[in-house]
Amino acid sequence: MSRTTEGSGLGLSIAKSLTQLQKGLFQIIIDGDLFKAMVAFPVERVEHKADKALSDGGGNPPSEEAGEADLAGGEQAEEKTP
Numbered sequence: 001m002s003r004t005t006e007g008s009g010l011g012l013s014i015a016k017s018l019t020q021l022q023k024g025l026f027q028i029i030i031d032g033d034l035f036k037a038m039v040a041f042p043v044e045r046v047e048h049k050a051d052k053a054l055s056d057g058g059g060n061p062p063s064e065e066a067g068e069a070d071l072a073g074g075e076q077a078e079e080k081t082p
Contacts, residue, residue, distance in 0.1 A: 012037070 012028065015037070019026040024041040047055075 015039070 016026040019039055019041075022041060024039060027038045029036040029038060
């Protein structure tokens with residue numbers, strides 16, 4: 001398969017920059033006429049309120065009435081009744 005058009009050549013440079021911005025590793029491995037791109041990112045575990053309550057023995061899992069933001073560790077807006 002051959003190309004009928006050519007690109008600007010910026011794809012690998014952009015991929016490397018985006019990877020580095022996210023504290024990742026970007027490597028190109030050349031094997032004859034082929035090249036391989038390796039991309040790796042650090043993994044960080046984020047503990048949510050529900051996970052913390054269960055691991056601390058702090059009670060039961062959140063009820064189905066709990067808001068989505070509450071389960072994600074965010075703040076939930078108060079409902080105001082007129």
